[in-house]
Amino acid sequence: xxxxxxxxxxxxxxxxxxxxxxxxxxxxxxxxxxxxxxxxxxxxxxxxxxxxxxxxxxxxxxxxxxxxxxxxxxxxxxxxxxxxxxxxxxxxxxxxxxxxxxxxxxxxxxxxxxxxxxxxxxxxxxxxxxxxxxxxxxxxxxxxxxxxxxxxxxxxxxxxxxxxxxxxxxxxxx
Numbered sequence: 001x002x003x004x005x006x007x008x009x010x011x012x013x014x015x016x017x018x019x020x021x022x023x024x025x026x027x028x029x030x031x032x033x034x035x036x037x038x039x040x041x042x043x044x045x046x047x048x049x050x051x052x053x054x055x056x057x058x059x060x061x062x063x064x065x066x067x068x069x070x071x072x073x074x075x076x077x078x079x080x081x082x083x084x085x086x087x088x089x090x091x092x093x094x095x096x097x098x099x100x101x102x103x104x105x106x107x108x109x110x111x112x113x114x115x116x117x118x119x120x121x122x123x124x125x126x127x128x129x130x131x132x133x134x135x136x137x138x139x140x141x142x143x144x145x146x147x148x149x150x151x152x153x154x155x156x157x158x159x160x161x162x163x164x165x166x167x168x169x170x171x172x173x174x
Contacts, residue, residue, distance in 0.1 A: 001170040003030040010167055017163075020155040032167040035160070037147035043113055044143050050087035052116040052123060059113045059143065060125075061085060061133065068101045083112065090116065090123035097127075109133040111142050129158065 001009060007026055008018050026032050043059045052058045062083035071078045079100040080093045092112060094100040104110065114128030131142050149160045 001029060003028065003033065003171055003174065005029050007032060010163065010170065012163060012166060017155070017159070020152050021163075023152050024150060024155075029167050029171055032164060033171060035149060035164065038150050039148045041146045041148060043111075043146050044140070046111075046139070046143055048087040049085050049090055049123065052090070054116055054118050056116065057114060058116050058125075059111065060090075061109060061111050061139070061143070062090075063109045064104050064106050065089065067106055068104050070098055070101055083110070088123070090125060091119075092128060092130075093124055093126050095127060103130075109135070113146075 005028060007013050007021055007028060010029065010032070013021065021027075021032070024035065026035055041057075045059060046061050047053075047058045049060055049062065052060065060083075062085045064081060065084045066082040068079050068081040071080070077096055077098045078093060079097060080091055081104060082089050083092055084090075092104075109132075111131045111133055112125055112128040113130070114125045117124050117126065133139075133142055147161065149157060149164070151157060151160055
């Protein structure tokens with residue numbers, strides 16, 4: 001692939017994603033490579049659940065200890081499940097994203113990043129960023145300094161990071 005190639009030539013970019021990238025001024029692979037972060041978050045430090053700061057962003061490594069469940073409140077869909085580490089447990093909740101029920105497996109470990117709140121007598125993290133952690137994987141491969149890119153409402157940081165990585169993998173040999 002060449003830097004002058006259309007963003008639509010990149011794996012994972014269809015009409016919908018391409019339209020969202022266009023709103024960010026991204027039309028070519030060169031534009032994608034030059035879509036620089038606006039800031040960085042240091043996510044190398046893990047916080048044990050019992051030391052999470054309320055109403056602050058925390059980075060926790062935890063194992064899923066209950067099957068994700070879907071509940072409905074009116075016409076809202078809520079996916080929730082419990083995670084734990086050696087120090088405690090908390091609820092993870094996603095709103096309006098029923099597909100999240102299939103993203104998490106009982107007993108597997110994930111890195112969760114988001115604000116922790118105290119609700120109904122327990123700790124809860126709503127709609128965190130997450131990443132699966134393979135058994136025995138070095139922690140520094142997932143807990144790292146993370147770029148935060150300019151984005152649109154409908155294009156998540158996770159998608160932008162993935163597309164930029166894919167783009168770099170394609171054009172780096174050049």
